[in-house]
Structures are given as C-alpha cells and as structure tokens.
Amino acid sequence: MTARHAAPRTPPTPRAHWVLLLLGMVLLLALLTLDGYAHHAIGTGTAARGAAGGGAPEQVTGGGPVIRTDGGATRSRRMPARTVALTFDDGPDPVWTPLILDALRRNGAHATFFVVGARVNEHPELVRRILAEGHELGVHTYTHVDLATVPAAQADLELSLTQSAIAGATGTRTALFRPPYSSQPDALDAAGWRVVRGAGADGYLTVLADQDTRDWSRPGVDAIVTAATPRSPGAGAVVLLHDAGGDRSQTVAALGRLLPALTGQGYRFITVSAGLGDPATPAQPAPEAAQVSGGALRVAQTIAGVLAGALSVFLTVAMVLSVLRLLVQVWCTRVHRRRISRAGREGSREPVWTPVSVIVPAYNESANIAATVRSLLDTTHPALEVVVVDDGSSDGTADIVEALNLPGVIVVRQNNAGKPAALNTGLRHARHDILVMVDGDTVFESSTITRLIQPFADPGVGAISGNTKVGNRRGILGRWQHLEYVIGFNLDRRMFDVAECMPTVPGAIGAFRREVLTDVGGVSDATLAEDTDLTMAVCRAGWRVVYVEDARAWTEAPATLGQLWRQRHRWCYGTLQAMWKHRRALVERGQAGKLGRRGIGYLVLFQLVLPLLAPAVDVYGLYGLVFGDPVQTGLVLGGLVALQLGTAAYALRLDRESFGPLWALPLQQVVYRQLMYLVVVQSVVTAVLGARLRWHRMHRTGEAGAALTARRP
Template sequence: MARHVARRAPRAHWLLLLLGLVVLLAALSFNGLVTGVGGGTGPSQAYASPAPRQVTTGGPVLRLDTPTPVTRRMRDRTIALTFDDGPDPRWTPQVLDVLRRYHAHATFFVVGARVNAHPELVRRILAEGHEVGSHTFTHVDVSAVPAWRARSELAWTRTAIAGATGREVTLFRPPFSSVTTALTAPQYEALRDAAGSGHVAVLADRDAKDWQRPGVSAIVRAATPQGSAGAVVLMHDAGGDRSQTVAALDQMLPRLIREGYRFTTVSEGIGAPSSMVQATVGARLSGAALRWAQAGAGWLTSAMNLLLGVALVLGVARLAVQVVCARRHVRRVRRGRRRRPEVTAPVSVIVPAYNEAANIAATVRSLVASGYPALEVIVVDDGSTDGTADIVERMRLRGVRVIRQENAGKPAALNTGIRAARADLLVLVDGDTVFQPDTVYRLVQGFADPTVGAISGNTKVANRRGLLGRWQHLEYVIGFNLDRRMYDVLGCMPTIPGAIGAFRREVLLGVAGVPSDTLAEDTDLTMKVLRAGWRVVYEESAIAWTEAPSSLRQLWRQRYRWCYGTLQAMWKHRPALHESGAGGKLGRRGLPYLAVFQIVLPLTAPAVDVFALYGLIFLPWSELAVAWLGLLLLQGFTAAYALRLDRERLGPLWTLPFQQLVYRQLMYLVVVQSVVTAVVGNRLRWQRMVRTGEAAALVGAGPSVR
C-alpha cells in the first residue's frame, strides 16, 4: 500500500546469472568428458568393411597424407614397445622402472586428459629417452564420432603435451585399434583425416592383449615376434590392473635382449628422425590454459558434488525435524486444550484495507458471523479509490466501525486501528481474508497462557483451482504450516502472517506498534515481539481463507516483496544472535533456519539444476531416476502427513512433481532477484495484488471448500 520512490530495478544480473550457468554447464560437461576416459575393447567393428589391402598387408607405421599410403616396418630384431592409455600414477612409473633397468626405450601413446592430470609423468617419460604419441584426449573411437570431434581430440592432446613438455607430437594411435590386418575402412578414413593435421598413424604387429589379463606367460608369448622379425608391440600402462604387464616385461626384456633384440622407439626403429618437435610459445600457453581449465572443471565438479550432498542432507534433515516437531506440536496442543481455561475476553479485529472492494464485504461479514461473545471490527480504509469504505458502511453491521485515512501504508493503517481498539486482545486481518465461524474463538484461546504474547493462525488458500492454485495450496500446507509447527516447538516463530494473527494490546504498545521500515511488516513485528521476551505460538485450528495470486506475474510480485522484506527483517534483527531468552531462540534458531532454507539453498538451486542437467548427459539415467523418485517419495510422504494434519484431502498431491519442475524454479528466481536488489541497495516499492473476489465465495462455505 505504501508508495515509495523506486529506482529502475537492475537487469544485468539476469544476464550474469545466465552466463554463469552456461559457464558452469560447460565446465561440468568438460569434466564429464575428460573423466569418462578409459580403456577396453571399444565399439564392435565386426560388420565394418576392411581397409584397403595395401594398408592391411603393409607395415604398422602409416603415412597417409599422400595420395598413395606409405607404410613402414621395424628393422629385424628391433622391437618398439608401445604403451597405450597412460599416463597412470600407479602403473606408468612401474613400467618405466622396468625399462630403465634393462636400458630399453619405448613409445607411450598418451591420453590428453591424463597428461593434464599427471604432467610430471610425461616429463619423466621424455627425460628417460622414450617417445610420446597421441592417443586422443578422452580415449574416444575416432571412427565413431563426427570429424570435428576427432580433430578436436587430436588438437587438444597435442596442446596438452605441448603445455606439459614443451614438445609437439606427430605420432598417433587411435584407441580401440590393434594390428594392421584388423584395420577397418571407417578407422582408415579416420586415420586419413588425422594425417591432414600432420599425424602419422602407428598400429601394431603384435597385440599382447594384456588388457584381458590372460596371465604373464600368455602376454609374453603374444608380444614375442616370430623368428628374427622386428615388431611394434601393443601393450598398456593404464586403464586397469597392469600388474601382469609389468611382470611380463620383467620376463620378456632380459630374454629377448640375450637373443639379440634391441628395444627402441617407433621413430628410431624405422630409421626416421624424432617425431617430436619444439612447441611454440603459443602452444605451450594454450596447453597450460587447457590444463588449468581441466583442473578447474574438476574442482568445480567436486564442489558441486559437495554442495549437492550438503543440500540433500539438509533437505532430508529439515523434513525429519519438521515431522518430529509436528508430532510434538500435536501432542502439546492436545494436552494444552484439556488443561487451559477458556478465554472469552473482548476482542478487537483490525482490518487494514486498500482497494479491497472485491473481498471486503465477505471479510467483514465472516468476522461478524464469528459468534464470539464480545467482538468489535475496525476497518481502516487507507485511502482506497474503489469505494472500499463505502461498501462496509452500507452494510450497517453492528459492532463494525470504519476509519478513513489518507494513504499511508499498511503499517500505518494497522497502527491507526490499534490506537482506536477498545479491547486488550487484538486480531489483525488482511482485507482479502475470510474467517470461519469459530476462527476468532480458537485463535485467542492460547492467551490463557500469560507468557504468550502473540498467536499465528492457519492460513489456507481459497482460490486453489488450477495448477498454480494447487501449488500454492501445497506450499501453504507443507511449507508454511509445517514450519510454523516446528517454530512453535522450538520457540522461534519468525512470522505471524498478516492474514491472521492475534496479539495482546500491551505487547503491540510495548514494541511501538507495527513497524513500517521493512516490506515484511508481519515478520518484522513478530521478531520484535520475540525479542521483547514473549512467546509466539501457532494455533492450527484457527483457519483463515485468503486469496492467493492467480497469475505468475502476481505471484512473482508477492513473493518478491515477501522475500525482500524478510531479508530486511533478518538484517534488522541480527542482534538477536547475541541475546538470551525468546530473542536468543530467534537469533540462534529462527534466523539461521531462514538464512539456510529461504536464502542460501535457493540461491544455489540454479547451479543444482545445471548439475542435474549435467547428470542427465553424463550419468546413468537409472541412477538419476532412482534418486529423483526417492526424493519425490520422501516429499510426498511429508506432504501427505502435512495434509493429514490440516485435515485436507490428498488429491492435490498429483501436482507435486510438476511443482518441483516449475514452481520451485520461480521461487528461487525470486530469491535471486531479492538478494540482488538488497545488495545493490535498490528500494522496492509495495506491489499490490489484483483481487478477484474468489475468497468472498467462501462466506458460508467454510471447510467444505477443499
């Protein structure tokens, strides 16, 4: 209702948020790509046509950048041991130790992502006189991916090696390849494409098949050339348990050396110059950037895993605490009703109204019909322009007064009514709220306890037709009302809703009335009452029907104001963290709870949703489905329990999955907008909801409207 001067709301933060989420998804996807590396048999090529005969019958070293393929073989009694899939921090050092022991050299076809993870191992490989070649960046089958992906894999690997060693490589062995006779036409085309970027393909004469772990003797037999022929031997130093490979090397090397074999690199074995050339400064810098990007993506993914785990634990703990506290609250209320005396003291109901013509008659009529023994109703018209005050005056109802004032805002209207009230028990009601006949009576019974200063009633959504209405209905019942039961048990109720709340007059006078310096005057007032040392409790049986926003735009405006006002109230009452008594309970229980579950976790929700999208791309769908269904069932159980406590039907539960997919996103975007507004210091004006009059239909209907 109050009219504040507002500056234009910031818009750049939405672009920054979108950009941040895109970067986050890209980083997570990059990490998912590089961490998916691994060895194995690869895709089946059983039905692929073979490569050209001149290639399958030629040597294992293939130069394919000319119209006619050129193949080369090892010299006699020359063996080029080649190791795929590394470097591996456990097995690569053991392989290098065996090679050094027998003064043998080899060629290591490294995976680019693993080079970035263990650059020191690649530097050691070169320092000990070995050769390095490319085995793609993520161990992908280059014949089964688009050409751009294959070229990117080779470029990234070359860049990674340049960043780690200062050298660029030209040798390339495709993952899932073996001897030349097994080369297929798709693989051959992929190798020809790789030759276009300066790569020389290296296959094998002998495949040790050590990845199958057939036993040390079998590996030695498979790796040993026939007669005095030379050979390129395919082995692995990563991708699994390579203990048999290490043991086989320790047996094979001394025996074949005694037989006159020498072990060298592929390039030296065919009499070619070194396959590695000095990298440019740009290539080195690109390699360093790629390595840091991979490390950053890994750290970010770990952080997201931690965040998701913490959020999950907190969410489950919250549900558990809510359910436990709700059960305790039910038992406490039952005991209290049997023991406490009846309260029949006079009550003044104060209704602040600004352009409430759609519902004001129904609101006043429901209050008068309460049947409470001593009741006055004060309608404070805060400068309405739609004839709100005239409607009430024409009703000529006994015990109803109308006070007109210039528009000054809801807090001012409430304070006007408080000053004019005659009773010591005051009920504050919004102008769009409808009471049931017993609501006032049930609401004030808690005042039988002299330590109780204020009481929250049970707000229910009147216009719950359609998905949006059902979602808000579930939110009120599950979120707000379960929370209020918990707050009651823990003694830290932060908000008595403006739709229905009862106060002792002395309490309101003691805290200087309803504050006007925040947009959540109901939260601000409740916190002031707690800090004054009074108890604030929840009366679930005192039901008020209110009109909820009927469009997404109205919902956004309402929740934006609520959230922003709550932030203001939390900041204003932060000294409660150091107080004792009821104020201390608010500071050390209520405020942290609000901060975690209404601010921090919603702020992280966009990142969690991006992580879920990442999971859909890179994680097994079965695991994601089980996790999501598990959480949904847990929420469904809690929702069913909350609906049962409120004596509501379970029918709206079918909308719960859609609420998680749509409504939740709107709510966390509201929090983002509110926090940004608070941080940049913008002043948010009061944004009034358009009334449709649906709450008015509840007069006389009561609890049947469910």
C-alpha cells in the same frame, strides 16, 4: 507476509544480472558437458564396426606396424634389428606411469607413450616428466573412444583436443597416433582402416604393434614377458603395453625382468621415432596459439570436474537434508498434535474469553473489505471490536465499510503511509489488550478468533499464528499456492512451534498481547516483511510464539505469475532484511537464541542457501537426463517427486483437505519451483546491490470471501 500498501517510488532494480545468470547457466551446462565428454559419459558413438568400404590392403595387413598413408601412398615400416619400441597406452596414470618411468630410467630405456587427452589435462606434470626423461608422446584420442564407431567429425575432434592438451601441458605437438582398441596390422578391419586413413590425411603416422602383450587382462608376469619378447632372435618389434586403465603391477614387474634380459642380449629400447630415424616424426614445438588454447582447455576441464563433483555432493547433501527435514517435520507435527490432544483432554486451563480488538489495515481493498469485516463480526467470540485503518485508499474502501453500518466497527482514515504505520494507527485506536491483525483481503471462519486466542491462557505466550488458507485455488497457479501453503508454511509452523523458534506470524492472521507490542516498540517499517520483523522482535523479547492449526483464515493469493513474482520477491527480500536486522539472535541466549540458531538458521539453509544453488542442480539434472544415465537420473528425480507427494498427502490430511490438488504437484516442478528459486536469486542480488523495493498492490477479485461462503454448510 501480505503487505501491499503503496510507498514512494524508488529506483528500479537493475535487470542486467538476469543476462548474467542465463549466461552462467549456459556456461555451467557447457562445463558439465565437457566433464561428461572427458570422462567418457557422453559421445561414445553407436555405429557398428565393419562398416561398408574396402578393408586394409594386403601390404598393410602383412606389413609393419608403423603406417603412413599421406600423400596418396600407403607405406608401412618395422623397427630395425635388435630394436624394441616399448609403447604404453591409456595414460598418464598417477600411480602406474611414475613406476614405469622409474623402471625405464633404471635400465636406461626409452619408450613411446600414447596418451589420452583428458588424462593429460588431469596430470600434466606426468606428461612433462615423460618428455623430460627422453621418452616421446603419441595421440591416443581425448576420451579413449573407439574411433571406428563415431562420426568423422567427432573423430577429428578427438585428435584435435588431444593435441591441444599436449600443447598446453608441454608446448609441443606430436605426429604419432594409435587408435584405441587396436592391436596388430593383420587385425585391421574395414572400419579400422578407415580410421587409419583418416588420421593419415591429417598428417599422422599410425603406430600399431608387432606384439600385443594383452597386459590389460593381467595374464601374469611370465605371460607378459613372453609376449613382449621378439619372436625371432635379433628381430626388432613394437610392443604394446599399458600404463593406465587398471592395476598395472604385473606390467611393472614384467619390465623389471624384460629390460635387463633383452639388454643383456644386445637389444636397445628406444622410441618409435628414434627407431624410424625420420626427422619429421619426433615432437615439434606447438604454435603459441595452440599452447594457449590447450592451457585454456585444461583449466576448463579442471573447473568442470570440480563443479561436477561439487554438484554431485551437493545433490546428495540436499537429498539427505530434505529427507531429514521431512522426518523432523513429521516428528514435530506428531508432538504438536499430541500436545493439543492432551490439552483438550485435560482441560487444565479456563477458556480465554478476553475482549479482542481486530486491526484491519486496508489499501484499495474494495473487492474484499466487506466480506472481511462481515466474517470478523460473524464470530463465536463474545467481545469484539474491529478497527479498519484506511491507508489512503483511492477506491472507496473506507466508504464501503462505513456504508455497512455495523456495530463494533471503527473506521480510521489516514494519508497513505504504508502497512506498518496503518497497524500502529490501529493499535492506538484499539481498546482491548488482545489484538488480532488481519489483512484486508482475508476472511475468517466463525470460530477462528476464539480458537486463535486460546493459547493466551499461558502467560508466557506473546503471539499466535493462525492457519492461512488459499481461497482462490481453482486454477493451476492457485492449486500450486494452496499446496505451498499447506505443505511448506503450515508444516513448518508446527515444527517452529515445537522448537520454540517461530520466525513469522503471518499478516493474514496473527494475535498479539498489547504489552508485547508495546515492549517491542510496535510494528517497525524498517523491512518489507513487517510480520517477520515483528515476530522475530517478539521472540527476542523473551516471549513464546505458537501456532494454532484450526484457527483458519482464507486469503486471496496472486492470480497471475507477475503478481506472484512481485509478492514473493518482496516477501523474500523483506525476510532477508529481517534476518539481517535480528542477526544477533544467533549468539543470544534463551528464547532469542532459539530463534537465532533454530529459526533463522533454518531459514538461511532452506530458504536461502539451497534455493540459491538449486538452479545449478537443475542444470545438473538436465545434464544427467540428456548426457548421463537417464535411468539413474530419472530414478533420483522420481524419488524426489515421490517424497514431495508423500509429504503433500500427509500435510493435506493434517489440514483435513482434499487430496485432489496432488495431481498438480509434479507440474509444480516445471514452472513454480524455478520461479521461487529465481525470486531468491533476485532478492539476494537486490540486497547486494543496495537497491530498495516499493510496495506492490495486487489486483483483487473477492474470491477469498466467495470460497469461504461456498464451504459453509
């Protein structure tokens, strides 16, 4: 697809969507970061416990489990006699929290639940049930991080986010706080005491425990009951249990024995606040702003979780599809080569020596046109004419051809009307029934035309694609395009040949029967990808389209990123137009159905859907490298690059090309791949907005002809 002729100017495509795309990518990264933070994938901290500073005072380590440090004074309190404050950490959990609530309700008991903010956002209905049944809430951080190992700013954020989550779910706030990984007051070290004092400065009442059941280790029901029972008869206690973080079946079973046993001994089970009798301690209504921000946090975390899960699934699916695509390409390539080898050995058909007309549409191709025409005449085919259609060039293209004064060359001049019109003009002036279409920047090897037309020995073949090679491949951009042509275009064409669903015969090198072009009404100007449009029309008319790998044409690829962008944008947009124009092929039968369900289906999946989602996957990969497991992410990305290297090496071997450019392939992932994805995004936006593109002319240097000359012995 190399049409570059001029056409009337049209309104420029709106550019504001690039700002929206960038903002969307930033927002996606922010949401992924939130999801990673909420699920403890990032922000765990590295500081060691026991940092410098004084330890907890003796009045704390030897005092009660409820500690207040605000107002410059330190005070600790215990539960009253025969009063047990059951406390549950790490929830809410969708399995175990309801079972524990049921056990408490059956025994008329109340408890205090120290909740993790991220889990509050995941299960707000459970938090509301906790309050509705007379229990109370405490802050247990947002991600269950050890606050003694993180910076003070992150510690404050953990408490603030948890309060927001509680406010968003229940409309209340709490003054109770318990640090994760805490136990009894006598276990407080210097780092733990710093956390308690920091929370106290923010107005929190820290609740540790008199008795730690260690139920998280699942020591057995008997051991949990024993550990939860007050050590002194009639004494009060704050008991540490868990309603999340693993299998809590032993905890539930222990409550079934502990509650009725102690109730029978005259114990009451109440909340920490009720036991203290402090009117400032119970939950208070949260400000409306806090409730709104809490609700927004919950929505953001939910969306982030869905996106992270979806991207993880998509990345897996994309990898599987990429591997399957490679396996299918390799299998089809082997089948294609066996067919060619078998046909060569059997020699079942007579060689095709039918006269050929070569049509060369040209618009301002002065740099290449002489080399193009000379290469066409330097052919092993015995009967050939060349029709050069100058489509209103302003650089003397037609004059250059006429000055060559070569036999068998016809020059036709017309006002600028676009490449499809130039091809149709050439079709009217051509004398022969086999037509080869060549771009004005392309040069042929001497055997190309002869090899290209041989499949016409099969009367069912209506069109033939040759093998397009990049001539100007010296720079990094040229190497990237060379690899793209060899890997993507030509491996795909071998696959399309075997599957009988070729969607594109490239404008640089393609052969057609005249009756086929007459059958489809010539070359249409309804799309910007006239070669794809024409090929799809040929398939839908019931003709086979095949690929000849050793019919090589050397073309000049864009030399700058700007030229590449304009060319690929037009290609992609034109392909979208062609797919939409021929969408009925999806439900048609025969050759048209093969094109629709195989060819167009393949294009939709691998050239539209996956590239559209690829930027999000790149953000997900960046997130994984920075915030996730860099080793795992690096192995996945490295595996993809290794897969691409293997594919590239195989494709280069098939085309008898040097492996030298392979070093540029990993670098291709940094710039080139993203550019191609953005081309798809831009094309889809252009199509949705209803904007139209104009033809773009590419600056020529004549390197394609020079490259072929240098390769000849």
